[in-house]
Amino acid sequence: MENFKEIENKWRKFWEEHPGLYQADNNSKKNKKYILVEFPYPSGSGLHVGHAFSFTGGDVYARFKRMQGENVLFPMGWDAFGLPTENYAIKMKRKPQDVTKENTDMFRKQMKDLAFSFDWSREVNTTDPHYYKWTQWIFIQLFNKGLAYKKEMPINWCPSCKIGLANEEVVDGKCERCGSEVSRRNISQWVVKITEYADKLIEGLEETNFIEKVKQAQINWIGKSEGAKIKFKVKSSSSSRDVARYVSTDYLEVFTTRPDTLFGATFMVIAPEHQLVSQLLETHHDASLQKNIETYIKQSKKKSDLERTELSKDKTGVFSGLYAINPVNNKEIPIWISDFVLASYGTGAIMSVPAHDERDEEFAKKFGLEMIKVYDEKSNKVINSDFLNGLNKEEAIKKVIKWLSEKGIGERTASYHLRDWIFSRQHYWGEPIPMINCPKCGWVPVAESDLPIVLPEVEVYEPTDDGKSPLSKIESFVKTKCPKCGGKAERETDTMPNWAGSDWYFLRYIDPDNDTVLASQELMKYWCPVDVYVGGDEHNVLHLLYSRFIYKFLWDLGVVPKEQPEPYYKRLSHGVILGPDNQRMSKSKGNVIVPEVVADKYGVDVVRMYMMFMGPFDSTMAWNENTLMGVKRFLDRFEQFIKLQINQVGSETAKNREVKVILNKTIKNITDMNEQFKYNTAIAQMMEALNKLTDLRLSMVDEDIKTLIKLLAPFAPYTAEELYFMVETHDRAYLHEYASVHIAEWPKADSQYLIEDKIIVAIAINGKVRDQLEINFAKQNDKDEIVERAKGQEKIKKWINGKVIVKEIYIEGKMINFVIKD
RNA sequence: GCCGCUGUGGUGAAAUUGGUAUACACGCAAGACUUAAAAUCUUGUGCUCUCAAAAAGCGUGUGGGUUCGACCCCCGCCAGCGGCACCA
Numbered sequence: 047m048e049n050f051k052e053i054e055n056k057w058r059k060f061w062e063e064h065p066g067l068y069q070a071d072n073n074s075k076k077n078k079k080y081i082l083v084e085f086p087y088p089s090g091s092g093l094h095v096g097h098a099f100s101f102t103g104g105d106v107y108a109r110f111k112r113m114q115g116e117n118v119l120f121p122m123g124w125d126a127f128g129l130p131t132e133n134y135a136i137k138m139k140r141k142p143q144d145v146t147k148e149n150t151d152m153f154r155k156q157m158k159d160l161a162f163s164f165d166w167s168r169e170v171n172t173t174d175p176h177y178y179k180w181t182q183w184i185f186i187q188l189f190n191k192g193l194a195y196k197k198e199m200p201i202n203w204c205p206s207c208k209i210g211l212a213n214e215e216v217v218d219g220k221c222e223r224c225g226s227e228v229s230r231r232n233i234s235q236w237v238v239k240i241t242e243y244a245d246k247l248i249e250g251l252e253e254t255n256f257i258e259k260v261k262q263a264q265i266n267w268i269g270k271s272e273g274a275k276i277k278f279k280v281k282s283s284s285s286s287r288d289v290a291r292y293v294s295t296d297y298l299e300v301f302t303t304r305p306d307t308l309f310g311a312t313f314m315v316i317a318p319e320h321q322l323v324s325q326l327l328e329t330h331h332d333a334s335l336q337k338n339i340e341t342y343i344k345q346s347k348k349k350s351d352l353e354r355t356e357l358s359k360d361k362t363g364v365f366s367g368l369y370a371i372n373p374v375n376n377k378e379i380p381i382w383i384s385d386f387v388l389a390s391y392g393t394g395a396i397m398s399v400p401a402h403d404e405r406d407e408e409f410a411k412k413f414g415l416e417m418i419k420v421y422d423e424k425s426n427k428v429i430n431s432d433f434l435n436g437l438n439k440e441e442a443i444k445k446v447i448k449w450l451s452e453k454g455i456g457e458r459t460a461s462y463h464l465r466d467w468i469f470s471r472q473h474y475w476g477e478p479i480p481m482i483n484c485p486k487c488g489w490v491p492v493a494e495s496d497l498p499i500v501l502p503e504v505e506v507y508e509p510t511d512d513g514k515s516p517l518s519k520i521e522s523f524v525k526t527k528c529p530k531c532g533g534k535a536e537r538e539t540d541t542m543p544n545w546a547g548s549d550w551y552f553l554r555y556i557d558p559d560n561d562t563v564l565a566s567q568e569l570m571k572y573w574c575p576v577d578v579y580v581g582g583d584e585h586n587v588l589h590l591l592y593s594r595f596i597y598k599f600l601w602d603l604g605v606v607p608k609e610q611p612e613p614y615y616k617r618l619s620h621g622v623i624l625g626p627d628n629q630r631m632s633k634s635k636g637n638v639i640v641p642e643v644v645a646d647k648y649g650v651d652v653v654r655m656y657m658m659f660m661g662p663f664d665s666t667m668a669w670n671e672n673t674l675m676g677v678k679r680f681l682d683r684f685e686q687f688i689k690l691q692i693n694q695v696g697s698e699t700a701k702n703r704e705v706k707v708i709l710n711k712t713i714k715n716i717t718d719m720n721e722q723f724k725y726n727t728a729i730a731q732m733m734e735a736l737n738k739l740t741d742l743r744l745s746m747v748d749e750d751i752k753t754l755i756k757l758l759a760p761f762a763p764y765t766a767e768e769l770y771f772m773v774e775t776h777d778r779a780y781l782h783e784y785a786s787v788h789i790a791e792w793p794k795a796d797s798q799y800l801i802e803d804k805i806i807v808a809i810a811i812n813g814k815v816r817d818q819l820e821i822n823f824a825k826q827n828d829k830d831e832i833v834e835r836a837k838g839q840e841k842i843k844k845w846i847n848g849k850v851i852v853k854e855i856y857i858e859g860k861m862i863n864f865v866i867k868d
Numbered sequence: 869g870c871c872g873c874u875g876u877g878g879u880g881a882a883a884u885u886g887g888u889a890u891a892c893a894c895g896c897a898a899g900a901c902u903u904a905a906a907a908u909c910u911u912g913u914g915c916u917c918u919c920a921a922a923a924a925g926c927g928u929g930u931g932g933g934u935u936c937g938a939c940c941c942c943c944g945c946c947a948g949c950g951g952c953a954c955c956a
Contacts, residue, residue, distance in 0.1 A: 258873090259872055259950085261872095263952085266870085266951070267952075269952080271956085303956065304956080315956090384954095385954090386954045386956095387954080388956090391955045391956080397956085405956075461956085463955055583951090587952095659893075660880070661880060661881065665881095666949085667880070668880085670880070670894075672894050672895070673880065680893085726880090726893095730891065730892035730893075732892095733892055733893075734892065808887080808888040810887085812936075813936060813938095815888045852936085854936095855887095857887055861888065861937090863887085863936055863937060865936045
């Protein structure tokens with residue numbers, strides 16, 4: 047449309063004046079459909095193509111479902127806490143609150159321009175005290191259930207951001223945000239026991255309809271391994287009489303997935319952080335050993351995570367001077383210290399079976415340690431293992447665990463890669479953790495009636511060099527009374543991580559203004575679960591897992607409806623749009639496409655429709671302006687066609703059935719494809735229909751013209767609205783009498799028009815198509831006649847003359863295959 | 869190393885899930901309109917052979933298999949993408 051800006055303004059205003067169009071109804075008898083797109087972080091640079099693409103995908107579906115008569119909840123909000131805003135505020139010496147307000151205003155406007163049909167009456171903002179009151183409330187519940195605890199622990203410290211990072215935020219030993227190398231630092235942190243929910247998070251996936259990729263990613267991340275814990279007695283030297291003289295620990299416990307190889311365990315390895323090591327360092331038993339150990343520990347502490355993994359090929363280690371006793375054969379085996387064993391996994395100690403484990407083998411070779419084979423390579427049966435000999439792996443595991451349990455020195459157990467979730471951030475722009483430290487009572491949660499604990503305004507937002515949150519400098523905030531004993535106490539000054547606010551936002555949309563509960567049970571019962579959750583692959587693990595964890599925790603509390611154990615039914619990943627150069631868009635490459643700019647040039651509908659036409663919704667695609675021009679051409683031709691039709695009304699011709707057949711096929715296909723988010727082919731159907739209808743040169747009745755416009759409406763809301771208005775009113779009615787196309791009823795395919803009178807049957811010889819045959823639809827099940835006619839075809843005669851027809855296969859209405867032989 | 873995914877024209881991609889491979893679009897070529905260009909319209913467009921057409925052959929990364937028939941199912945290989953990774 048040449049005057050697209052005028053039209054966009056007109057209808058934007060109209061929609062603004064009719065907010066009810068897109069509002070979800072809490073008291074509807076219609077089917078509900080909760081369609082969620084990941085809410086954005088409102089950065090200063092505005093809505094980017096990725097947002098526009100993902101939201102358009104959700105919007106098309108929401109519009110489609112609304113027209114199908116469903117009660118659609120399609121909300122939007124802001125995940126607005128976070129470092130970029132804080133950093134920007136520091137740099138510009140402004141309040142993060144003000145910056146956030148500006149950014150969200152900008153985002154909202156851009157979204158409205160792009161015609162996203164969000165229900166703005168339900169907008170949420172994670173930085174709003176009315177919102178984060180409940181984020182804090184959830185934390186208190188975690189604390190009360192023993193799932194949040196304070197712990198002095200080595201954390202990943204980013205020296206540039208001056209912030210502690212969760213394991214998930216460290217990529218290749220570097221800070222996910224700024225790329226600086228991460229070091230380790232001991233800080234007292236709030237930690238949330240997500241590991242308690244590891245099994246539930248795996249099992250719960252069965253309740254969902256996530257794509258396999260997402261399920262697998264989550265399962266991998268949790269990383270459950272089944273095996274056994276085994277206790278080994280510790281001795282200080284091979285000559286000493288029994289227990290260790292230099293350590294207070296009697297037993298060394300290990301986790302192994304292969305207890306069946308216990309007879310092959312020839313040494314033990316413990317992590318440098320293992321408590322046995324600190325015990326050793328405190329006592330001074332053997333001067334030279336002592337020194338070796340100290341040197342080794344020092345070296346490994348200096349290594350960052352990056353080095354520890356990069357240098358993984360080369361094993362290092364030091365002998366501890368201690369021995370363990372293998373419980374199955376009472377053999378004394380040496381205990382080594384090495385940083386290839388991780389303190390944070392299992393028990394921080396392993397039994398080494400160098401004959402059957404690559405890493406153990408490497409270590410044994412380097413330090414000249416013994417290797418014993420316990421499996422016969424040919425038969426895969428246990429050898430050299432006394433009572434396990436001759437068994438296969440499964441039998442041996444079962445038997446040895448039974449043996450160990452009876453002796454009380456071992457048991458079946460599972461171990462997980464998933465770690466507890468470090469929940470403290472030493473920054474300003476986050477939710478204050480609602481805890482108070484009392485010298486008498488310890489950590490006490492803020493009284494729920496005192497929530498929210500509002501972020502106080504501070505002069506300086508910079509994190510302090512000692513790593514403490516800027517809040518720690520505000521005396522009026524820090525000094526408080528213990529809610530339990532009333533004595534003097536201090537507030538926690540750390541804030542929560544970004545994930546905290548986004549864990550449960552989808553629940554708040556359901557009941558955004560509720561001040562007594564986070565959302566009413568009744569409304570949650572109606573709206574939960576989210577039917578479709580559209581988001582990026584980068585959130586398939588962390589956000590989705592945290593969010594599922596918090597939901598499951600709330601479920602255990604009885605806060606969310608019992609009927610719904612999982613928050614999201616279906617998860618869809620949207621694809622990634624690359625720059626025209628096939629590279630990831632970035633300012634430095636100068637290949638950034640700004641949706642606003644393109645929309646300004648060609649119109650919003652062109653941009654929306656092009657993005658949906660580029661390729662499958664979940665794939666990676668490069669921006670291509672030529673293809674975009676193709677879409678523009680289509681929309682122009684569509685408009686011309688409709689206008690022509692409007693002017694021709696009244697001159698209907700008799701061959702109308704052809705129009706109906708095209709239209710109804712298109713209805714059926716587009717409906718099916720929209721349902722599956724196959725927008726690229728849905729749009730292709732639309733194009734095909736327009737091509738065919740244009741060729742027919744027939745005039746159509748109003749009803750059919752409207753059908754065509756309705757099919758377009760989810761993709762091109764402005765164009766559709768303008769054209770629908772023209773057909774509906776022939777420009778005579780006033781705008782206020784007009785009801786939007788976006789709440790018009792979605793067309794249903796009429797099966798009588800899905801049938802074509804004549805169908806083409808392919809004729810194949812030995813599976814290769816050689817000819818075609820046109821038959822009447824009604825006669826398609828008359829195999830004999832069709833086969834006879836096929837044999838009569840000139841081309842076919844050439845192939846079958848002088849040959850023996852071995853078989854005649856007829857697939858009704860599709861093809862005939864003659865199998866011939868010489 | 870483990871897990872998941874992908875491989876189809878010059879390009880982005882379709883294929884009703886075992887039944888006419890390449891829909892739709894881009895690009896390209898020729899033509900129309902124009903003084904000219906852009907825009908628009910028409911026609912053609914998998915490859916080989918042919919001035920052209922017909923006919924034929926080849927053709928969904930690759931080698932096999934199952935089947936009347938395979939982009940689709942099975943086995944092996946190659947290439948690429950994504951996630952996890954010294955996890956015992």
